[in-house]
Amino acid sequence: MTRRRKSTLTVAAACTLAVGLLISCVLFAAVGALEYGKMQLDFEQRANLRTSAIQRGLNEAVQVLKVTNQLFVAAAPVSRQQFHDFTAPLLQQYPFIQAFNYHRIVTLAERPAYEADMRREFPGFTITEHDNGVLRPAGERPSYDVVHLLEPMDANRRAFGLDSGYTPQMQRAIDEILTTGEPRSTGLLKLAQSKGNEPGLVMVTPVYRAGAPVGSAVERKAAWQGDTATVIRATSLVSKILQSAGLLADSGLALRVYIGAPAQAGNLVFSHGELPDAPGAANPLARWLAFHQHALYRQTYTVLGQPWEMRVTALPQPFIDTHLGSLCTLLGGVLFSVLMAALVQSLVLRSRRVQMLVDARTTELRLSNERLAADVAMRKHTERALLDSEQRFRRLLALSSDWYWEQDAFFRFTSITDGFFEKGHISPGRFIGRTRWDSTPEMLSTRWGRDHIARLEARLPFSNLEYAITGDDGVLRWYNTSGEPVYDARGEFKGYRGTGSEITERKLSEQRIQHIAHHDVLTGLPNRALLQDRLGQAIAYANRSGHPMWVLLIDLDRFKFVNDSLGHKAGDQLLKTVAERLQTAVRSSDTVARLSGDEFVAILGESNDAALSPDIVQRVMQAVAQPVLLEGKEFFVTCSIGVASYDGNGNAQHLIEHADIAMYAAKKMGRNMFQFYEPAMNEEAQERLRIENALRKALERGEFALHYQPQVDLESGRIIGAEALLRWQHPELGLVSPARFIGLAEETGLIVPIGAWVLRTACAQAREWLEHSHGHAPMRMAVNLSARQFSQPDLVQTIAAVLAETGLPPACLELELTESVFMNDVAQAVSLLRQLKALGVTLSIDDFGTGYSSLAYLRDFPIDVLKIDRSFVNDIVTDPDDAAIVVSVIALAHNLKLRVVAEGVENREQLDFLQQHGCDAIQGYYFSRPVAPEQFEHMARQGRHLDSASSTMAA
């Protein structure tokens, strides 16, 4: 429900109404004042009209009197008939004239004669006097002013013979005439001839004797003979004057005419119109409605010495009659004001409504403006973002190697951004207006090209299409492109669009990576992966062609020695040289690959012009056997070659395995030999494999055991330590010598867990023996550490943990290292040795003398013991070189404050030699073979020493 708003008078409307009413009142007052003025003027005009008419009438009466008097002046004596004739028309003309008289002065003396004379004509005539309505014969007086001539006689008979001078008013008039010499009028008086109450007045003009002087009052009195008089009915006079002028019809005026002063009721001659009652007497409404102007027009006029006063009073008029204009003005003004106020009210309200509407619209507009501004801002933002995006796109396009292209519905290029032509050194004509396969015809003959065209025909998007184009500069460049179909708004196919980029760099680097992935970094030869591929191809070719094919597995002899003694750099140099020689030794169509380390594989195929023969193998061996200059020294490197011939059976892997087996066979035959694979060789290889598999399980099956070989001090002849040597008790193979499996364990990495077991077991054993030494000097336990173990990052922690775990004092542990462990990274090896030394253990170099740089590192390394390799000890008695080496080593070691332990001492001579040359200790079969722990304990308990050993040996 909507609440109707209460509409109140607005200030503007109220003001308009107030002003309108004020103006209306002012106008009303002004118009009223005008009306009043007009009324006043009108009243005065009307009043003046009446008084003027009366005045004119009186003047005419005076003129008539004077005319009558002239008669007597001109025609004296005037007969009665003359008089009658003269006055008759005048009487007719002026009906208000009661009578024309001629008064004759008759003295008392003349009275009788006169009366007598008159009676002749008018029997019974006597001079009369009139007193207050009573007519009687005149008393005696000096003179009488007798009505001598009278017209009309009939209507005035009672006044005939009347002494007119008897009445005081007449007497006073005659006196004034005589005084002034002017005609005079009496005041109102009661006429003798009048039967009613109508008062009259007499106008008198003297008649002097002809020729008598009348300059002064006396002369006039003396010359006065009589007088002419006009008797006038005063009321009729006024009434007739007004009537004849048509001035009595005005009901708005009251007229009072007074004769003589003061103007009062007694002097009232004429009254016309009812004067209004006194205020308050009448009905208030009637009084309000009857507008009383209260206007009085007074005119005083002296007629023949007698004052006439005319009073005209405006009578109350209906207010509406007199104030129609002002009322209309007022009403109109009020109406107009109300209408204007209503108009203003409506305008204000409308204006308010409009204002409210405008406010509402303005608010809406503002909100809409704000929304619009927000929309515009958003649009601008979006446009800017779009612009930025486009600019970014263009900049990126400009910066990047990418370009943008478009094709029409027939796959013809319609546009390609410049980057393509600039970067590719391609003239636009080669592409614009042509399809991709027009420009790259190989697409039509290659599978990838046909696939691509099929995708386009199917309107499918494509990505990363890679192809190569030779630029106008002759350089082959690779490109990558992706595209998608374009449809118009009606879904009609319009062509393709997409981006492209040059990927030559990537392709080259991919090729490099590919090369690296398939080639050995050091030698640049195909690696194992590529070898497999080439081998597959060679097998396929052999299968196709029926030609034989050989696989050579080439292993360098004593490469380990070179590597260990001269270092990796020299080893690498040697490998590179060998690789080059192998490549030159075979035909270019053959493949030479590096399999691993110092192992190479050559795939030799047979061609029509060159059959395969062992000469090729010989040639390869000779090429390798050429001297090599390493670090300024000449080295002679030989190789062992295993040859597997492809007979149409087997696969690539079998061929390499067979070549490997053959190579092992060749190695067994001695250095610089080659062997063709024979199925029998496979047995040995099979055994290796069996051992490897069994080795993996040996540890968990507890098939390992340790034997201990005593180390004997040459000075005291007593056992001072033991070397722990690993034994494998295989359930089928029996006791397997370390020589058969340690190398394999190293190759497979199994040496790490096995070595840890050896360390823990040997330490535990040493700790046990220490507990039961019964006061004997503690023995040192020597444990072999392989190069593989040495390179374990947690070696130091493992050893420390084992020592802590077993409780063996570190000084009782001797770690035997081969020279090869120092060769990879000398600095790191020194650091590691120091850490091991820091544990408190003893370090010894095993197999000393077999390495090249033996003497060089001794000074720097924290070594305690040198163990002279068995191979030197073996021939010291028979080979002076070996004897010299051993002697030198002992001297050198002692110079460096190292103890020397000789290995593999088998006889007394060797012992004696060593003793003579100051060797500190020995170990070997001469004293004892490696034995089970119980036997070792037994030896120790027996207190076995060198002398007893020699006696035992001798025994």
Ligand SMILES: Nc1nc2c(ncn2[C@@H]2O[C@@H]3COP(=O)(O)O[C@H]4[C@@H](O)[C@H](n5cnc6c(=O)[nH]c(N)nc65)O[C@@H]4COP(=O)(O)O[C@H]3[C@H]2O)c(=O)[nH]1
């Ligand atoms: N002909 C002859 N031989 C003697 C004589 N005195 C000792 N031997 C043998 O010489 C080898 C000495 O050990 P090695 O030089 O460290 O050479 C060891 C060592 O390099 C390795 N080996 C043995 N046990 C372990 C082990 O626990 N760990 C590691 N890493 N290698 C071990 O296996 C090699 C061979 O060990 P074994 O067969 O036990 O062979 C032992 C020992 O039985 C002798 O008078 N005449």
